[in-house]
Amino acid sequence: MLSKLISFIPRDWLVYLYKNMPFNGLKNWIVYRAQHKFLVAVLGVITNEKGQVLLFKHEYRKQPWGIPGGWMELEKPEDGLEREINEETGLKVQITGLARALYGDRPNRVELIFTGRITDGTFKPSSEISEIYYCDIDKWPDGLPIKQRILIKEILIGDSGKLEEGANIL
Template structure:
């Protein structure tokens, strides 16, 4: 069956836009997310406190729109969620998530300017030194560490007591 369809596809010689429309109807769809490790001039990392997530703090990012380059999407998402203007540099890595049919592309970037303004997704945004990062996912911690290890004079080994204190704060209620 597939061989016949392939032959028919070649014989029809359809315009590219029509081919793509047919492919969109027959192929699985997935989301493309973008994440940025955004540094200021002191090599501190931009972190956003999200209103709706279980782990509140995370690197800035979001989903790209159709016909949008991933770098453009990341710049747009950060500006929409924080009011900050950033420059996006090199791509760090691509990660897939089979359970959610999602592809995430991570980039390194730098803070250019702007004033923070809360959005419907982000209530706070701050720059943190590595040793003062809030509790974040392991994947994001590894991304940050990878970027900062490239920077001169930055220590990226957290002492065990710091890690324990961050984990403990999750489970012990504050009075």
């Protein structure tokens, strides 16, 4: 609501008000309330010592197989992905880098896709993840979305598929 009202104020006026408003707490509250919101998803193309890709069988998806991921809490993105994987499976991973950042809609979100490797742990099924599978590229299980297949190949071997802008990976 506040963001719609503020959109009618000329940008130069908003900059002037921001620069000259004396109360930082109030200023930050207004800025926060005036901005559009979105979620941040953290996902991982995680490999084992053989270079095989870790996939999860999600209990709540129509296409059940997929790369590990979840929603970030108030934490560093890398910590969020490590936490999600550990909570859902008991596995420990080390994040090695940020591979890609994408925008998705339904819901509006930023998807941060990391690379990483398994470091420790034994798989324990959870209410969200019933199985894990380590697969070689192009030996995908049935039920792995095409967009995730393309993403994995692009990240691991540089194969540029047809991952279009706004592709919902999660």
